[in-house]
Amino acid sequence: MSRKNRKTRLGRVMLKRKVEEIVGEAESNESQEPQRPPPTVNSDEPVPKKTKWINRQRVLVFAARGTTQRDRHLMNDLKTVMPHSRAENKISRREHLQVINELCEMKNCNKSLFFEGRKKLDLYLWMSNIPHGPSAKFLVENVSTMQELRMTGNCLKGSRPLLSFDESFEKEPHYSVLKELFIQVFGVPYHHPKSQPFVDRVITFSVLDNRIWFRHYQILKEDGALAEIGPRFIFNPIKIFSGSFGGATIWDNPHYVTPSVWRRKMAEAAGTKYINRKQQKFNYLTSRPKTSYPSIPADDIFEGDALEKAAAITGQELPEEYKTKQPEAIKAIAPVLKIGKKKRGGKKFKKSKAKAKKA
Numbered sequence: 001m002s003r004k005n006r007k008t009r010l011g012r013v014m015l016k017r018k019v020e021e022i023v024g025e026a027e028s029n030e031s032q033e034p035q036r037p038p039p040t041v042n043s044d045e046p047v048p049k050k051t052k053w054i055n056r057q058r059v060l061v062f063a064a065r066g067t068t069q070r071d072r073h074l075m076n077d078l079k080t081v082m083p084h085s086r087a088e089n090k091i092s093r094r095e096h097l098q099v100i101n102e103l104c105e106m107k108n109c110n111k112s113l114f115f116e117g118r119k120k121l122d123l124y125l126w127m128s129n130i131p132h133g134p135s136a137k138f139l140v141e142n143v144s145t146m147q148e149l150r151m152t153g154n155c156l157k158g159s160r161p162l163l164s165f166d167e168s169f170e171k172e173p174h175y176s177v178l179k180e181l182f183i184q185v186f187g188v189p190y191h192h193p194k195s196q197p198f199v200d201r202v203i204t205f206s207v208l209d210n211r212i213w214f215r216h217y218q219i220l221k222e223d224g225a226l227a228e229i230g231p232r233f234i235f236n237p238i239k240i241f242s243g244s245f246g247g248a249t250i251w252d253n254p255h256y257v258t259p260s261v262w263r264r265k266m267a268e269a270a271g272t273k274y275i276n277r278k279q280q281k282f283n284y285l286t287s288r289p290k291t292s293y294p295s296i297p298a299d300d301i302f303e304g305d306a307l308e309k310a311a312a313i314t315g316q317e318l319p320e321e322y323k324t325k326q327p328e329a330i331k332a333i334a335p336v337l338k339i340g341k342k343k344r345g346g347k348k349f350k351k352s353k354a355k356a357k358k359a
Contacts, residue, residue: 041304055189063115073145083194097245133243141238146230153218153229155201168207173249
């Protein structure tokens with residue numbers, strides 16, 4: 001383009017378009033080339049990370065002194081099942097429960113599972129939301145650990161489980177509170193550092209006989225085939241409190257019976273076995289009939305000849321051939337039960353038999 005044409009309006013527009021085309025080609029070439037890192041990097045600047053772990057749930061799982069070996073194994077199994085759990089040393093039973101809130105704050109945990117043993121027989125579990133509540137207290141019954149069961153189920157360690165709840169959790173309000181507490185405690189958060197991005201197991205909570213049954217399964221196939229992993233136990237709810245490890249009682253289980261009362265009733269029932277046996281014997285002697293059952297005429301059916309009895313019952317006459325035959329021929333016709341002699345064997349019997357033949 002000549003200098004004369006550049007001064008015109010059309011020339012200026014054409015020049016502008018040409019410049020835009022050149023700039024666009026340069027940008028496209030830069031985008032196609034791979035981006036190279038800067039020649040120098042400042043070590044003081046932190047490496048940018050994508051924050052995906054939003055639901056930061058951490059559960060503190062520990063126990064008080066006085067728990068049995070099986071109780072400790074159950075606690076370790078739950079730690080294995082829950083990759084978002086944290087451990088803590090045992091505390092004294094004399095410590096107040098409010099101390100657990102401070103321990104959870106020190107460990108940066110917002111949920112807690114606290115096991116408490118009594119008399120080396122009973123196991124209690126506190127499940128709490130730190131620090132504002134609510135919290136629930138359970139009696140753990142029928143405990144079976146993974147080592148005891150030896151089930152065939154085997155899932156990936158650290159995988160995220162599916163939580164399955166019974167229909168009863170939607171009908172009663174106290175079960176709805178416990179359901180939300182179970183979801184926040186046993187549900188593994190998404191993108192947790194110690195979790196695996198797979199879902200290959202199911203934890204079920206079923207309500208039966210006013211108790212909550214805990215089961216842990218592995219998902220074998222997409223059609224719903226399952227294999228139990230363990231552990232298995234039963235939650236017997238006692239109370240639900242408004243605060244963390246205390247506060248006002250929201251719900252109290254009317255069907256709950258303490259283990260000591262239950263054991264006392266069982267001992268009383270076992271102590272009355274002798275009295276019950278004597279009473280049953282007395283009732284038998286007083287109600288026993290003095291005379292036996294009268295004889296039935298039909299009992300004589302099987303006496304004598306079978307064909308004659310059958311003819312007498314049916315009212316038919318015997319054939320003449322049967323009447324004219326001799327008694328030996330009648331015996332051959334009539335059904336007779338034959339019992340064979342007992343077989344004998346052995347060296348002594350064979351020797352005696354051989355001697356008898358020679359003689």
